[in-house]
Amino acid sequence: MASSRSSPNIIITGTPGTGKSTHAQLLAQESPIPLKHINVGEMVKDRGLHESFDEEWQSYTVDEDKLLDELEPLADRGGLILDWHTCDIFPERWIDLVIVLRCKHTLVWERLEKRDYPLKKIQENNEAEIMGVVSDEARESYQSKIVVELTSESMEDLQENVSRMVEWISNWLDNNAKQHNGTQS
Numbered sequence: 001m002a003s004s005r006s007s008p009n010i011i012i013t014g015t016p017g018t019g020k021s022t023h024a025q026l027l028a029q030e031s032p033i034p035l036k037h038i039n040v041g042e043m044v045k046d047r048g049l050h051e052s053f054d055e056e057w058q059s060y061t062v063d064e065d066k067l068l069d070e071l072e073p074l075a076d077r078g079g080l081i082l083d084w085h086t087c088d089i090f091p092e093r094w095i096d097l098v099i100v101l102r103c104k105h106t107l108v109w110e111r112l113e114k115r116d117y118p119l120k121k122i123q124e125n126n127e128a129e130i131m132g133v134v135s136d137e138a139r140e141s142y143q144s145k146i147v148v149e150l151t152s153e154s155m156e157d158l159q160e161n162v163s164r165m166v167e168w169i170s171n172w173l174d175n176n177a178k179q180h181n182g183t184q185s
Contacts, residue, residue, distance in 0.1 A: 005078030014101030017111035024083040040084035088141040101152040
């Protein structure tokens with residue numbers, strides 16, 4: 001089915017420490033079309049789209065209704081890269097591709113330690129990576145054909161992953177144009 005949008009919406013998700021923001025920033029730079037990178041966690045904090053701050057976990061409790069209201073007009077236009085550790089709150093109709101980044105749990109641990117995460121959060125995120133929680137959530141929330149799991153352990157992985165996403169965007173644009181031309185003739 002062709003999208004009425006001229007640009008796709010992409011989610012880059014994964015356990016904290018898997019490289020979501022780095023992938024999203026590089027994809028926004030290398031994309032064949034302009035894409036807007038939205039770090040959802042930063043948006044929640046900066047725009048007050050939260051209910052409270054959890055001191056124990058050092059994180060905000062997201063007000064999902066406020067967040068979705070803020071994102072809907074942008075998602076309807078298309079051209080978004082949504083960068084967040086979860087993906088199941090975004091309506092399926094918004095999303096064209098879900099990238100789930102995965103890496104060895106020991107790398108997640110090291111990366112989160114370097115970012116001064118509290119030990120409890122490191123342990124929880126490490127366990128989530130081992131159990132494949134984010135991947136399972138993505139597959140339960142979206143059609144399996146739009147969910148792609150990619151390894152994110154090295155700079156080579158980063159470049160290869162972004163190249164694959166750029167190729168996917170080009171294919172999406174071609175398919176969308178063909179379907180629109182087919183329905184207009």
